[in-house]
Amino acid sequence: GAVVSQHPSRVICKSGTSVKIECRSLDFQATTMFWYRQFPKQSLMLMATSNEGSKATYEQGVEKDKFLINHASLTLSTLTVTSAHPEDSSFYICSARDPSRRGNTEAFFGQGTRLTVV
Amino acid sequence: AQRVTQPEKLLSVFKGAPVELKCNYSYSGSPELFWYVQYSRQRLQLLLRHISRESIKGFTADLNKGETSFHLKKPFAQEEDSAMYYCALRHGTGTASKLTFGTGTRLQVTL
Numbered sequence: 693g694a695v696v697s698q699h700p701s702r703v704i705c706k707s708g709t710s711v712k713i714e715c716r717s718l719d720f721q722a723t724t725m726f727w728y729r730q731f732p733k734q735s736l737m738l739m740a741t742s743n744e745g746s747k748a749t750y751e752q753g754v755e756k757d758k759f760l761i762n763h764a765s766l767t768l769s770t771l772t773v774t775s776a777h778p779e780d781s782s783f784y785i786c787s788a789r790d791p792s793r794r795g796n797t798e799a800f801f802g803q804g805t806r807l808t809v810v
Numbered sequence: 811a812q813r814v815t816q817p818e819k820l821l822s823v824f825k826g827a828p829v830e831l832k833c834n835y836s837y838s839g840s841p842e843l844f845w846y847v848q849y850s851r852q853r854l855q856l857l858l859r860h861i862s863r864e865s866i867k868g869f870t871a872d873l874n875k876g877e878t879s880f881h882l883k884k885p886f887a888q889e890e891d892s893a894m895y896y897c898a899l900r901h902g903t904g905t906a907s908k909l910t911f912g913t914g915t916r917l918q919v920t921l
Contacts, residue, residue, distance in 0.1 A: 724906045733819075735896065735913040736854075741906060785854070787909075797842060797861075797900060799909055801854040 694720045694790040698802035705776055705809055713771045713805045715742075715786035721766035722788035726799070727759075730783040742769040742786075776809040783807075812837040814899050816912035823887050823919055831882040831915045833871075833897030842900040843880040844909070845871055849893045857882075857895070867891070887919045 695718040705711045715725055723744045728736040740761055741749040748761035758780075760772040773780050783806050787799045813836045823829055835841055845857040858866045860873040860880060871882045880897060897912040 726908070735911045738908055738910070741908070743906075787854075797844075797859065797907075798856050803853045 694718075694788075694793070694800045696786060696788050696800045696802040698784075698786055698805050700805060701803060702806045703808070705807070707777055707809055708775055710772055710774045711776055711807060713773075713784055713786075713807070715769045715771070715788075715802055717767045717788050717790075717800075720788075720790040720792060722769075723766060723791065725763060725769040725786055725788045727761065727769075727771050728785045728787065730785060730804070732783075736785060739771075742771075744769075773807065776807070778809045781807055781809045812899050812901050812910050814897050814910050814912035816895075816897055816915050818915045819913070820916045820918065823917070825889055825919055825921050826886050829882075829884040829887045829891070829917065829919075831895050831897075831917065833880045833882065833912055835878050835880065835897075835899050837878075837899055837901060839901065841873070841875075841880075843871075843873055844898045844900065845869070845880075845882050846896045846898055846911075847893050848896070854896070887917075889919050889921070892917055892919045 697716045699714045725742040727739045730736050739754045742761045742763040744763045763769040783804050785804045787801045815834045843860045846854050847857040848854045869884045873880050894914050894916050896914045898909045
């Protein structure tokens with residue numbers, strides 16, 4: 693099946709610093725990728741839709757300047773958490789669909805990135 | 811706006827017992843529903859989708875538009891079914907269509 697890979701899987705950073713999370717589609721090209729945030733024992737909340745070659749679309753309540761998204765190629769989207777604070781600590785997950793698959797409705801998920809801000 | 815509701819946070823059953831994980835949705839358009847599963851220390855993966863009308867690992871789910879439900883069922887639970895289950899609703903069109911997830915139900919199968 694299609695594989696989506698995230699890096700790093702875990703990161704600890706100091707308050708005030710920025711951290712970048714990468715999401716790659718390994719065996720397919722994705723014009724669109726999705727970034728989710730998952731709090732402990734809660735559901736996945738869509739943060740933004742990453743669009744290759746254009747600006748990301750953010751969900752209501754998500755700060756664009758805080759969570760910078762770049763989708764520079766058909767296989768890579770990055771999420772940068774800027775000036776991180778402890779409340780940004782969370783599990784971040786990306787997903788994408790493979791447009792070459794029939795129906796193209798199944799979303800493939802990365803393994804997630806555990807961000808801890810100290 | 812669309813919404814997916816999973817009323818149970820935890821469902822604990824004995825091995826061999828029937829399982830039903832509840833999911834209700836609200837959506838003004840034509841719904842497309844999925845069940846995703848997350849096993850311990852693994853990524854989220856698709857279990858089944860309503861349009862396929864198939865049984866995966868013994869699980870089935872029928873879309874009931876009258877009751878706006880998409881409950882996940884299995885006649886005989888196995889230990890390996892223990893996992894987190896999320897019901898999801900797809901809305902929008904094309905590759906940019908989005909998924910709205912329920913809060914998830916943890917299924918715990920015990921001996």
